[in-house]
Amino acid sequence: MATKKKAAQPAAKKTAPKAAKSAVKKSAVKKTASSKKVKYVYTWGAGKADGNGGMKALLGGKGANLAEMTRIGLPVPPGFTISTEVCTYFYDNSRTYPVSLQAEMEAGVKNMEKIMGAKFGDAKGMPLLVAVRSGARDSMPGMMDTILNLGLNDETVLSLAAATKNERFAWDCYRRFIQMYGDVVLGVQKAEGEDHEPFEVVIETFKHETYHKDIIDSDLTADDQKELVKRFKALVKERTGKGFPTNPWDQLRGAAGAVFGSWMNDRAIVYRRKYNIPAAWGTAVNVQAMVYGNTGETSGSGVAFTRDPANGKNEFWGEYLINAQGEDVVAGVRTPENVSTLKAALPKPYAELMKVRTILEKHFTDVQDIEFTVQEGKLFMLQTRNGKRTAAASLKFSMDMVKEKLIDWETAILRNPAEQLEQLLAPIFDLADVAKAKTLATGLPAGPGAASGKIYLNAERAVLAEARGEKVLLVRTETSPEDLRGMIAAEGILTSKGGVSSHAALVARQMGKVCVCGAGGVEIDYDKKTVTAAGKVFKEGDFMSIDGTSGKVFGGELKTAPSEIISGIVSGDKAAMATEKFKGFQQLMKWCEQATRMSVRTNADTPEQTRIALAFGAKGIGLTRTEHMFFEGDRIDAMREMILATTLEARKAALSKLLPYQREDFTGIFTVLKGLPATIRLLDPPLHEFLPHSKEQQNDLAKKLGVKVETIIQRVSDLHEFNPMLGHRGCRLGIAYPEITEMQARAIFEAAADVAKKKIKVKPEVMIPLVGFKKEFDLQAEIVHRVAKEVMSEKKVKFEYQVGTMIEVPRGALTADQIAENAEFFSFGTNDLTQTALGISRDDMGAFLLPYVENDVFAKNPFATLDTTGVGQLIETAVAKGRQTRPDIKLGICGEHGGDPDSVVFCHNVGLAYVSCSPYRVPVARLAAAQAAILEKRAAAAAKKK
Incomplete structure (x- = not known):
């Protein structure tokens, strides 16, 4: 490797964004200038290893586990790991290496030579060949680069053939090495517009020229391999302008540099971004003595x-x-x-x-x-x-391993990734629809579930189609790491070649994508952009469907049906409830109940939504959006009548029509809850959202209400807001029109009184939205408390209730100590708090979200995963200030972040009492909350031991 002199290094396959490159932080490890010598190379072999399985941060997952397997006596070929610290040094020092690295590598090679009885670069005896592989701390299958058979040249290939007495094998290894090294290190890749790898084109051309048919690579003779080596070298010369390197040490330096370089290639960056793997971790490089599976029929x-x-x-x-x-x-x-x-x-x-x-x-x-x-x-x-x-496999693994006493039940909870749990709830194909459909082909079931989508034959077009809102099915002969973006965009993945261990299958399983591999009956023509199966021709953009559980491929778009878990929990389907998957899911949720500190509520606006959420284990309602109740049937007309009213009397008359509707809804919700709490947000959106904006709709409303259409047009104009997010909404509506707050409070409390009279407990929590000033809260709370007293007096019944606020503007968070003087609870409305804190509209962010993520401005979409650094500070401030004034204040979150696992962990860590999310996200939030509690408990136990 480069010592004092800087050696030119090959570029990664694609140039990484500057921001991504800068993300490799300065290492805390002392460099060569330190008085203490830093060890960069860790060897293993012959039952001994410098490292072990607990050193993943330093040796990467692959290197740590190779060392661990060696230590426990498994047959592992010797080798050495160049640590992740060298990767950090590599990027911190203009792609050069520590001075001492070369000597350490030479010692590592000598260790391999001694164990293997072969010499690196030996042109007379048995040459030592090595494999060079990456090794990130977290597994990143297929994302970085590998080179096999390194050490071959025109001389060592002859010594390999002589030593093994197997000429075909030796030249096969040489051909493979030139192809891998040419692709990974020298950059001989697909040119723009090419659909096939250039080396593969050379191979296929040769096969048809020589044999006039398709044959497998193992059928190629020694002479065939020699000819391919010659053609591969010519391709390298043509594409790079340079000859293929022949010195084994130059080859090794180039390979190691390419692996480090691949840490910042496009597909690795995309993968890390998707799975939240820090760029600062870097990768290790593993150099291992080759063993050969291509020597013949016993290999x-x-x-x-x-x-x-x-x-x-x-x-x-x-x-x-x-x-x-x-x-x-x-x-x-x-x-x-x-x-x-x-x-x-x-x-x-x-x-x-x-x-x-x-x-x-x-x-x-x-x-x-x-x-x-x-x-x-x-x-x-x-x-x-x-x-x-897959999520289904995670569930079964964890259940079985508890029974086998390999793990305990808390570990079983941790073994089920919360972000994958939705896979278990994903739809399956409707059985009646499948019965009518013709199976066009069958492949290997590699990713369970059902997927229908428009077929696209390359990643770029798949991404564009998904951006247009289309459901995409990515169809390829086989996928490669370069297809990652298209795989992310797709509903499902179909390949005509490859097996259940292929790249497509590995990545699909991790992403939770539906996948069928090796469907040999599917013929793909990239030039014509067609897929043929069972004699039927499908053009790009046509629908196909795949079943990743059975491996079947169908034409057209099939209907879907609920999963066994949904059917069992929501519908009470006895057959579904008898399945192993359903029973495992229920056991997992019981364990979560035992482990968790923070409860999970639901965002629900109807009794049916509430029922479903409770069946999933919700402990009440964290958000009922009362405005959603106004859009059904004739209710919208009464709402519009209220908005168009020009006098207080007319407005009250219209509100009196709305009150019975709201009371009926709350009665249904309270009845289903049976004493569990319900946080009900008073009217929040600006009034213009309830009015029609097209001329046709305005004319219809004018006729229905018996008013002039000009009156409606004028009112729409009056209510128009340049920035509705910052306009006349939330508590501002209630302060301007206190009669609206009064009507809603009466509907809530009358419903509570009616249900309480039936001996059903009720716990309404009235939430004042968009409060930034204590006085705003006080004005609205005064109305709510007055109406509550009136209703209890009129109905001659008492019930518990609370009045609190939604913290969703920065001033509300910063003055939480003042607001908490009278507010009994805070619920963080993180959707709007994110908008107001970042100054970004979630509706307008699509235009710049991708470049912001790609340039590491956002680690993730801040409206999907909470911005814990910025918005999180506001929440932490509000929590601390709120408790300072009212130690027993109830704290929760009701934005959609309440169903995001990473955000749930943050909420647990800051001490919230609950999170709230949509009904079908409740299991995800419950699992994430339980995992946060277990990890906190284990961290405390570990700290105590220290």
Whole structure:
């Protein structure tokens, strides 16, 4: 590697945004100027390792686990890890390396040479070849770069052939190396407008020239491989203007630089952004002695999971290829064999693999995703990591492992990612619709669920279609990491090649996307932009449907039906309730109830929404939007009559028509709640939202109300607001028109009195919206308290109630101590608090959201995940000031952030009593709240031990 002299380094595949590059922070580690020598290279091999499985921050996940597998006696080829600190140094120092790194790498290579009995760059005996792979702290499958068979050139390929007495194998390795190195390090990639990788075009052209048909790569002879090496070198020269590097150490330096460079490639940045992986973590580089699965029929490579990551069954699950290297399995260019058939093909390695499976699960206490190679009948382990899995598999894994006493119930809660839980609630295809549909093709079920969408054959067009609001089905022969943006945009993914361990399957499972892989009956023509299946031709933009549970492919758009969990909980379907998935979900929610401190309420405006939320475990209502009650049936007319009224008497007359409607709604909600609290927000939106704006609608309303259309037009003009967010709304309406507040308070309390008389407990919480001044709250609260007394006197019944406010403007947060003098609770309206704090309209943000995220202005959409740095400070201030005045003040959140797992964790950490979210997000919020409580408890226990 570069020492004092700066060596030119290859560029990453795509230039990363400047902001993304700057995100690799200065390392806290002392550099070479320090008096203490920093260790950059950690070796493993022959049962000894410098590192261990707990060193993921330094060695990355792959390096730490290779060291751990070595320590527990598994057959791991030797190697060394260049630590993540070097990645930090690399970006901090103009893509150069610490001075001591070269010597440490040389020592690492010597360790491999000693164990393997081979020498790096040896042109006379058996040459040591190495694999160079990335190793991020969190697994990022396919996002960064790998190079295999490094160390080959025109001389060492001959010594490899002589030492192994296998010329075809040696030249196959050389061909593969030039292709990988040319792509990853030298930048020989698809040009604009090309749909196929240039090296693959060379291979396919050669096959058709020589054999006039498609053949698999393992059928190529030694002479064929020699010819391909020649053509590959010519391609490299043509595309780069330089010859292929022949010095093994130059190759190794270039490969390591490319891996570090790939930390900032476009797909890695997109992936990190989606999964909230900090750029500052960096990646490690793993250099490992090659073992060969492509030496013949007693060799092979595979990828497997210790249990099925799609459905969670306790079955060894994966794929392999005989006479192949590992990249062949995951690249999708050949459809691999099910790993269960390895027992017949290579019985001894299979038996060893079964033992390794058991050892790994007991040691790591989680389902493992492994890579293995069999070289001439001998098993080698190349990787283990916690396997990516679907939500359904996570649920079953966790339930089963508790029963097997591998983990406890709290760990089971943590093993189910809250952000994935919605997958369990996702729709499935309607059985009646499926019965009518013709199955056009069948592939491998790689991502459960149902997806219909318009087919698009490349990522760019898929992204554009999704931006237009279309449902997209990404259809590819096989996907590659470059397709990541299109995969994110798609409802589902369909490939004609590849297996359940292919790139498409791995990424789809992690994203929760519906996926069918290896559907051989699907023919894709990129040039014509068509997909043919069972003789039917579909053009780009036509609908197709895929079932990721059965692997079936259908034409057209199929109807969907609720999942078993929705059917069981919402509809009481007994068949659904009998399923293992439903029972597992219910058990998970029971455990969450035991663990959580913070309760979860729902945002609901109707008795039916309330019923559904309670069935999911909600502990009451955190937000009822009373304005939503005005839009049904004839209610809107009465509301409009009130708005158009020019006198107090006329306004009261119109409000008297609305009161029975609201009272009826509240009566239904209180009855369903059976004593659980209900936070009811008084009228919030500006009045112009209730009036018609088209001439046709205005004429209809004029006839219905018996007023002149000019009156309506004038009123619309009077109420028009340049910025409704900052206009006449919320408590400002109630102060200008106190009769509106009076009517709403009476409807709430009369409903409460009627329900209380039926011996049903009620707990109404009246919420004054948009308060920024204590006086605003006091004026409105005075009306509410007066009406409550009046109703209790009139109805001769007493009931509990509270009056509080929604904190949704910065001044309300900053003066919370004053407002809390009379407010009994705060509920943070984080949608509007985000708008007012950031000065950004959520409705207008679409025009700049993407560049803001790509340039790291936003880590995430602030209207989806709470801006804990900015808006979070306002919440923390309001919490502290509110409690300073009223220690027992009830605190909650009712914006849509209440259903976002990251935001829920923040709410737990600042001490809120509850979060509130839409009914179908309640399970997600419950799981996130339980996980926050468990992690807090464990952190406290760990701190106590220290």
